[in-house]
Amino acid sequence: xxxxxxxxxxxxxxxxxxxxxxxxxxxxxxxxxxxxxxxxxxxxxxxxxxxxxxxxxxxxxxxxxxxxxxxxxxxxxxxxxxxxxxxxxxxxxxxxxxxxxxxxxxxxxxxxxxxxxxxxxxxxxxxxxxxxxxxxxxxxxxxxxxxxxxxxxxxxxxxxxxxxxxxxxxxxxxxxxxxxxxxxxxxxxxxxxxxxxxxxxxxxxxxxxxxxxxxxxxxxxxxxxxxxxxxxxxxxxxxxxxxxxxxxxxxxxxxxxxxxxxxxxxxxxxxxxxxxxxxxxxxxxxxxxxxxxxxxxxxxxxxxxxxxxxxxxxxxxxxxxxxxxxxxxxxxxxxxxxxxxxxxxxxxxxxx
Amino acid sequence: xxxxxxxxxxxxxxxxxxxxxxxxxxxxxxxxxxxxxxxxxxxxxxxxxxxxxxxxxxxxxxxxxxxxxxxxxxxxxxxxxxxxxxxxxxxxxxxxxxxxxxxxxxxxxxxxxxxxxxxxxxxxxxxxxxxxxxxxxxxxxxxxxxxxxxxxxxxxxxxxxxxxxxxxxxxxxxxxxxxxxxxxxxxxxxxxxxxxxxxxxxxxxxxxxxxxxxxxxxxxxxxxxxxxxxxxxxxxxxxxxxxxxxxxxxxxxxxxxxxxxxxxxxxxxxxxxxxxxxxxxxxxxxxxxxxxxxxxxxxxxxxx
Numbered sequence: 168x169x170x171x172x173x174x175x176x177x178x179x180x181x182x183x184x185x186x187x188x189x190x191x192x193x194x195x196x197x198x199x200x201x202x203x204x205x206x207x208x209x210x211x212x213x214x215x216x217x218x219x220x221x222x223x224x225x226x227x228x229x230x231x232x233x234x235x236x237x238x239x240x241x242x243x244x245x246x247x248x249x250x251x252x253x254x255x256x257x258x259x260x261x262x263x264x265x266x267x268x269x270x271x272x273x274x275x276x277x278x279x280x281x282x283x284x285x286x287x288x289x290x291x292x293x294x295x296x297x298x299x300x301x302x303x304x305x306x307x308x309x310x311x312x313x314x315x316x317x318x319x320x321x322x323x324x325x326x327x328x329x330x331x332x333x334x335x336x337x338x339x340x341x342x343x344x345x346x347x348x349x350x351x352x353x354x355x356x357x358x359x360x361x362x363x364x365x366x367x368x369x370x371x372x373x374x375x376x377x378x379x380x381x382x383x384x385x386x387x388x389x390x391x392x393x394x395x396x397x398x399x400x401x402x403x404x405x406x407x408x409x410x411x412x413x414x415x416x417x418x419x420x421x422x423x424x425x426x427x428x429x430x431x432x433x434x435x436x437x438x439x440x441x442x443x444x445x446x447x448x449x450x451x452x453x454x455x456x457x458x459x460x461x462x463x464x465x466x467x468x469x470x471x472x473x474x475x476x477x478x479x480x481x482x483x484x485x486x487x488x489x490x491x492x493x494x495x496x497x498x499x500x501x502x503x504x505x506x507x508x509x510x511x512x513x514x515x516x517x518x519x
Numbered sequence: 520x521x522x523x524x525x526x527x528x529x530x531x532x533x534x535x536x537x538x539x540x541x542x543x544x545x546x547x548x549x550x551x552x553x554x555x556x557x558x559x560x561x562x563x564x565x566x567x568x569x570x571x572x573x574x575x576x577x578x579x580x581x582x583x584x585x586x587x588x589x590x591x592x593x594x595x596x597x598x599x600x601x602x603x604x605x606x607x608x609x610x611x612x613x614x615x616x617x618x619x620x621x622x623x624x625x626x627x628x629x630x631x632x633x634x635x636x637x638x639x640x641x642x643x644x645x646x647x648x649x650x651x652x653x654x655x656x657x658x659x660x661x662x663x664x665x666x667x668x669x670x671x672x673x674x675x676x677x678x679x680x681x682x683x684x685x686x687x688x689x690x691x692x693x694x695x696x697x698x699x700x701x702x703x704x705x706x707x708x709x710x711x712x713x714x715x716x717x718x719x720x721x722x723x724x725x726x727x728x729x730x731x732x733x734x735x736x737x738x739x740x741x742x743x744x745x746x747x748x749x750x751x752x753x754x755x756x757x758x759x760x761x762x763x764x765x766x767x768x769x770x771x772x773x774x775x776x777x778x779x780x781x782x783x784x785x786x787x788x789x790x791x792x793x794x795x796x797x798x799x800x801x802x803x804x805x806x807x808x809x810x811x812x813x814x815x816x817x818x819x820x821x822x823x
Binding site: 383384385388389391395398399405458462 | 618622
């Protein structure tokens, strides 16, 4: 097996004899998500040992659920980072979308699906505006989306209070179309005593789609080039501006999707929700191997980054520690991941 | 190999006649003539600020000349964008090469021109074509999957050249391809320039190094301060004369007079310089074989 593995493994362009010395381990380490996978295994083993409740299948399904709520957003955020941009408004944009859907449907007493559709338009529009300003002005997306982050945060709270005199949106579970929308966005089944929510499945599907787009389509090529060297990409005919706006809109789309999931799970939404989550998404992407400077990373890596986040989030609870340690852990994880990724990338590049 | 005789009968792929470029009151280029035919290398030599970049930008379609005519295969053209120039088969390989360092070689090769199969890319075909095209240029890469940033400067240059050739370039404009390279790497790039010429492409090779230009060039255009200070067929000029002109023979001569006038040690240096200048076989009237197509500036290039 070991002997035959060498030759037939090579894909269509015939294997070159000079490639033989690259071991499978070195090839694995050269992947962007290598560090995240190693980290996820270590953290899983760690909590498996220190937190007995962590070991059950039921609690792992909770971990997966928490992961999916972050992972859904971490996926387009990772694509956007590979495309060379940030979106700090991603966290509150989820809340904006959910508020928009619930307030619109409730105040105008429409079918819940109408609210859902209006929210989709709004979310795509927010993404488009973010992208359009970044592309047209050349101002770093960090600053542009910092601006929209504060604006959305303000609108979320102020508008909700003005309309409802409360800090949360009204319960929309009585509206027509609510139950069908709930079935689509936040259903769950119990299989063998383990509760599985659709958001986990959606998350996995979106990660697969994102990975396919990145690695198998010309769009993926364009995303990598838009982040890696936008000037060169433009020179060879890549529509960099459209790619970047599209990525911001993908973040908008997923903010809508995540918002709808949250809304139809709880029937109502807190207007101050989502603040700080934008960092979670970015951390998941970075832990998963995305370069802050763009042009490098993977959707699978971001998914594993989100999984690490989910495991730590729940693991601390299961271990019975003070939940405040969570923030410390997240910071340490980020720092550790960056150091590990930098080290691995240097080694991988040196071994080529 | 193309000889000087049959280039006269051939229609030049690119021909500039009395081209000038003004930026407001600044005269960046004045009355430049240049031509290149298939299977020929025309070298554009000049020091920093001589107007080489402006000339490239005109040929590449980034700028339009203020006056003069620009013909492609005998038809006058006026390009609004580099894309339009590209459609006429004029491809430019810039100094930064337009590659994305972290992306694999094959992705870079096809960037912006991906082969599609439905919604997907035809990755096996792309990898194979990339490898074959590079092999045709004599570059045998270990693995087209490696990031292009891991290639040497010369190899990267060659990938950029073969990419331009693959996507239908008839004329290649190479902007200082050897500027950032070591001696050996430069040699590799020069080899590919010859290879491109053998494949029937016209090459416009911009450089400030006469030692790189002379072995591969069929014609030499020398620029200084936006003016042509000489346009030679290879038969009309020797390597030493070319080097001398590039070194600014006239300026050196002027400098030697000034130094001699100063007396003392400076005068010694001045005399040495004067000897060098005469050794190089250049003076205020250079070009011993100043042919029909050749132009020399009358006033030399010393400061007024």
